[in-house]
Amino acid sequence: MKTLSVSDRLFFLITVFLAGYQIVNGIDGFDFWTTLFLTVAFGVLLLAALLLFLFGFEILENKLVVVVATLAPLSLSAALIFAFLPRYKMVYALFAGLGFLGIVFTQFKAPGKIPVLFLAPVHAVAGLIIFLLPLIRSFEGKAPKSFALVGVGGALMGLGGLLLAFLKSGAPILPKKTIFSVFPLLLALTTALFVLGF
Amino acid sequence: MKSVLVKKIKHKLKLYWPLIKSLQTGLLLITGFTGYISARCPVLNIAQVLGLLGSLFLTISGSTILNMVYDRDIDARMERTRKRPLPAGKVKPAEALVAGLVVSVIGLLWAFSLSIMFGLVVFAGLFIDVVIYTIWLKRKTAWSIIWGGISGGMPILAGRVLGLGHIDSIGILLALAILLWIPTHILTFSIRYQDDYRRAGVPTFPSTYGIAGTQRIIAMSSIGAALAIGMGIYALGLSWGYLRLLSVLTVGLVGLSLISMYRPSDRVNFGLFKYASLFMLGSMMMVVFGAMP
Numbered sequence: 001m002k003t004l005s006v007s008d009r010l011f012f013l014i015t016v017f018l019a020g021y022q023i024v025n026g027i028d029g030f031d032f033w034t035t036l037f038l039t040v041a042f043g044v045l046l047l048a049a050l051l052l053f054l055f056g057f058e059i060l061e062n063k064l065v066v067v068v069a070t071l072a073p074l075s076l077s078a079a080l081i082f083a084f085l086p087r088y089k090m091v092y093a094l095f096a097g098l099g100f101l102g103i104v105f106t107q108f109k110a111p112g113k114i115p116v117l118f119l120a121p122v123h124a125v126a127g128l129i130i131f132l133l134p135l136i137r138s139f140e141g142k143a144p145k146s147f148a149l150v151g152v153g154g155a156l157m158g159l160g161g162l163l164l165a166f167l168k169s170g171a172p173i174l175p176k177k178t179i180f181s182v183f184p185l186l187l188a189l190t191t192a193l194f195v196l197g198f
Numbered sequence: 199m200k201s202v203l204v205k206k207i208k209h210k211l212k213l214y215w216p217l218i219k220s221l222q223t224g225l226l227l228i229t230g231f232t233g234y235i236s237a238r239c240p241v242l243n244i245a246q247v248l249g250l251l252g253s254l255f256l257t258i259s260g261s262t263i264l265n266m267v268y269d270r271d272i273d274a275r276m277e278r279t280r281k282r283p284l285p286a287g288k289v290k291p292a293e294a295l296v297a298g299l300v301v302s303v304i305g306l307l308w309a310f311s312l313s314i315m316f317g318l319v320v321f322a323g324l325f326i327d328v329v330i331y332t333i334w335l336k337r338k339t340a341w342s343i344i345w346g347g348i349s350g351g352m353p354i355l356a357g358r359v360l361g362l363g364h365i366d367s368i369g370i371l372l373a374l375a376i377l378l379w380i381p382t383h384i385l386t387f388s389i390r391y392q393d394d395y396r397r398a399g400v401p402t403f404p405s406t407y408g409i410a411g412t413q414r415i416i417a418m419s420s421i422g423a424a425l426a427i428g429m430g431i432y433a434l435g436l437s438w439g440y441l442r443l444l445s446v447l448t449v450g451l452v453g454l455s456l457i458s459m460y461r462p463s464d465r466v467n468f469g470l471f472k473y474a475s476l477f478m479l480g481s482m483m484m485v486v487f488g489a490m491p
Binding site: 020023024025027028035039042043046047050051054055 | 446
């Protein structure tokens with residue numbers, strides 16, 4: 001397992017501070033549920049970076065990581081739906097809730113490839129919302145131009161998620177060492193784009 | 199002649215620096231400053247801030263030197279501490295005793311000159327640390343760490359007292375948070391260096407209640423510290439943003455504590471210790487930034 005380098009630790013710390021700043025200063029002005037979902041999303045980013053900083057990459061071996069990592073895209077996409085497409089908020093809340101419970105159940109109880117089959121569509125829907133919604137809102141002029149950065153951050157988050165998901169499934173897209181080398185930078189960059197975008 | 203004197207002073211400072219445990223003293227100074235800022239007093243009262251930091255630095259350093267003098271026999275028997283200046287024979291005990299007493303007295307006089315109440319709290323911290331914790335209880339019972347914790351909570355209470363003029367419930371909550379955090383530090387070390395402590399004959403939680411029991415106490419103590427600092431920050435009236443951040447950090451702390459309680463291991467236990475230290479540092483930063491005008 002790759003040990004943490006100084007730059008890895010630095011990127012994790014940057015992520016912690018950026019996410020912490022956003023939780024304190026960057027998510028006021030939304031309704032209760034949107035604020036809660038954004039707090040969970042940035043909270044997961046913060047805790048993930050902090051735990052990686054303290055425990056190293058070995059923590060990624062834990063099954064709980066998949067479950068916790070699901071919370072970030074699901075809660076961020078839910079926040080976007082609640083804030084910008086309120087008509088669909090109940091439907092999406094149901095999808096996110098059931099999707100999360102399904103992922104928890106299949107991760108610990110289902111055999112073989114079933115967990116991945118459940119994980120992939122839930123992540124895909126959440127990822128597409130985070131990627132497309134800010135871009136569309138921004139290009140339509142219904143949100144500031146900088147809001148598009150959230151979409152770019154979503155794409156990076158999706159990339160990181162894909163790299164880790166394929167690595168865990170035993171068919172890595174890139175060598176494990178390369179994935180762990182770029183992951184801290186990817187996490188910091190994703191968080192920075194979210195902070196700049198909101 | 200002058201250069202010889204400068205060299206001599208430099209040499210002495212180099213010997214005495216490890217005697218004041220600079221990291222621990224620095225952390226306690228941060229808590230003292232946090233307590234002061236939490237009172238929302240004018241931050242730019244430079245003279246008072248300097249007085250606070252200066253008097254605390256001297257009394258904490260003085261009490262640490264006095265502890266080192268008293269515990270030099272224990273330190274000599276422990277692998278981790280046997281190279282410290284006193285057990286290694288680099289500093290004479292009588293000289294260190296005089297230095298510790300002089301530094302402590304100057305610090306106390308400075309503290310009393312700022313405010314009688316502040317001076318009393320600082321004196322209480324020093325007295326509890328040196329007399330009750332180190333001299334009276336440390337070699338008798340593992341529970342002595344409670345008193346070590348109480349003395350560790352005094353700087354933050356003192357800082358708040360200096361800013362406010364009196365003792366209040368928020369100050370006590372902040373001190374309680376430090377008190378509950380300190381066992382995570384001491385007990386983690388007593389697990390890591392349990393052979394050292396056994397050799398030195400110092401009663402510890404691992405030797406009295408076993409490793410698993412100690413890990414549970416560390417976890418419960420961490421949760422208690424989080425609750426106390428949370429209540430303190432809520433009572434201070436910090437913005438919702440800080441409460442949100444504190445909630446997120448608390449979720450992490452409680453999660454790690456539960457893992458440490460139900461699936462204890464050295465790695466998780468040490469990780470919890472490091473997380474709890476960062477949690478406390480983060481909480482102090484939140485109080486400082488949140489209370490600044």
